[in-house]
Amino acid sequence: MSAFPAVLQSEWTKIRSVASTVWTLASAAIVTVGISSLLCVFINSSFKDMPPQEQATFDPTLASFAGMSLGQLAMIVFGVLVVGTEYSSGMIRTSLAAVPGRGRFLAGKLLVATGLALIVGLITSFASFFIGQAILGDRSIGIDEPNVLRAVFGAGLYMAMLALFSMGVATMLRSSMLSLGILMPFFLLISTILGAVPATRKVAQYFPDQAGSKIMQVIPGAMGSEKVPYGPWGGFGIMALWVLAAVLGGYLVLKKRDA
Numbered sequence: 001m002s003a004f005p006a007v008l009q010s011e012w013t014k015i016r017s018v019a020s021t022v023w024t025l026a027s028a029a030i031v032t033v034g035i036s037s038l039l040c041v042f043i044n045s046s047f048k049d050m051p052p053q054e055q056a057t058f059d060p061t062l063a064s065f066a067g068m069s070l071g072q073l074a075m076i077v078f079g080v081l082v083v084g085t086e087y088s089s090g091m092i093r094t095s096l097a098a099v100p101g102r103g104r105f106l107a108g109k110l111l112v113a114t115g116l117a118l119i120v121g122l123i124t125s126f127a128s129f130f131i132g133q134a135i136l137g138d139r140s141i142g143i144d145e146p147n148v149l150r151a152v153f154g155a156g157l158y159m160a161m162l163a164l165f166s167m168g169v170a171t172m173l174r175s176s177m178l179s180l181g182i183l184m185p186f187f188l189l190i191s192t193i194l195g196a197v198p199a200t201r202k203v204a205q206y207f208p209d210q211a212g213s214k215i216m217q218v219i220p221g222a223m224g225s226e227k228v229p230y231g232p233w234g235g236f237g238i239m240a241l242w243v244l245a246a247v248l249g250g251y252l253v254l255k256k257r258d259a
Contacts, residue, residue: 004104004107004108007099007104007105007107007108008108008111008112010095010098010099010108011108011109011111011112011113012112014086014091015082015112015113015116018081018085020081020085021078021081021082021085024074024077024078024081025074025075025078025116025117025120026120027074028071028072028074028075028078028120028121028124028159029071029120029123029124029127031067031070031071031074032065032067032068032070032071032072032074032124032128032159033067033071033124033127033128033131034067035066035067035070035071036064036065036066036067036068036071036128036131036132037067037128037131037132037135038067039063039066039067040063040064040066040131040132040135040136041135043063043066043136044135044136044137044139047139057219057221057222057225058139058219058222059217059218059219059222060132060133060136060139060140060141061129061141061148061151061152061216061217061218062151062216062217062218062219062222063132063136064128064129064131064132064133064136065125065128065129065132065155065216066132067128068128068155068158068159068213068216069192071124071159072158072159072162072187072209073184073187073188075117075121075159075162075163075166076162076163076166076180076183076184076187077166077180077184078113078117078163078166079113079117079162079163079164079165079166079167079170080166080167080169080170080176080179080180080183081176082109082113082163082167082170083109083167083170083171083176083179083250084170084174084175084176084177084179085176087174087175087176088175088176102251102254102255103251103255105254106171106250106251106254109167110164110167110168110247113163113164113167114160114163114164114167117159117160117162117163117164118156118157118159118160120159121155121156121157121158121159121160122153122156123156124155124156124159125152125153125154125155125156125159126152126156128155129143129152129155130143141218145218146218147218147232148218150215150232151215151216151217151218151232154215154216154232154236155215155216157215157236158212158213158215158216158236158239161208161212161236161239161240161243162208162209162212164243164246164247165208165239165242165243165246166179166183167246167247167250168243168245168246168247168248168249168250169182169183169246169249169250170250171247171249171250171251171253171254172246172249172250172253174253174257187209191204191207191209191210194207195207195210195226201226205226205228206238207242208238208239208242208243209239210235211228211230211234211235211236211238211239211242212235212236212238212239213235214228214230214231214232214234214235214236215232215233215235215236216232217232
């Protein structure tokens with residue numbers, strides 16, 4: 001099997017035949033939309049109790065993605081499982097025997113999985129936005145307002161980039177457990193903590209999640225958050241560099257090491 005369309009078909013079959021990857025991808029959407037909706041209910045009911053600065057910089061678009069911090073973890077798990085399952089099951093040897101060109105093999109896997117993550121990410125972002133705006137009522141914003149559509153599309157792109165980054169890391173580490181043991185604490189705890197500490201904030205703002213998430217903001221410094229020295233697309237570009245480094249690292253490991 002050397003023709004690239006056949007490689008894509010093979011990777012599509014692998015992903016949809018493994019229940020864990022399918023359910024993890026679905027949970028990324030469910031968790032993000034569900035938690036975002038609940039947090040929009042809370043924000044709407046407690047808006048008058050917010051500090052004046054947060055009220056003045058309230059970003060209804062960003063509020064509709066309030067559940068992204070947890071939903072993104074499911075997308076990370078999806079990316080890791082897409083790669084790590086082949087190593088844990090030993091199928092990687094069969095896959096590389098069927099597709100000797102390792103660059104072609106990796107490109108097919110990343111393309112199919114990232115495409116699926118992008119589709120789910122866009123469905124999630126649009127659903128979160130419209131449900132969130134319905135909940136916010138008088139404090140809502142229309143998708144035709146300046147920069148709103150960019151933020152909604154950006155949220156979907158952000159989820160797909162997280163999955164791609166995770167696949168690159170998993171390809172380098174060749175282990176689902178090791179990859180999750182590094183990525184989950186980093187995105188759930190380390191990045192958040194370092195971003196909240198003044199002494200480390202200037203470094204943390206260049207982490208992939210903190211930089212990439214700016215694409216979802218319409219109002220700079222939304223809801224009292226720290227302003228950064230780059231715009232939404234600049235932050236997304238920083239995230240893209242992280243992703244590129246992870247993918248290149250994964251390719252080099254795959255090329256030089258035996259299965």
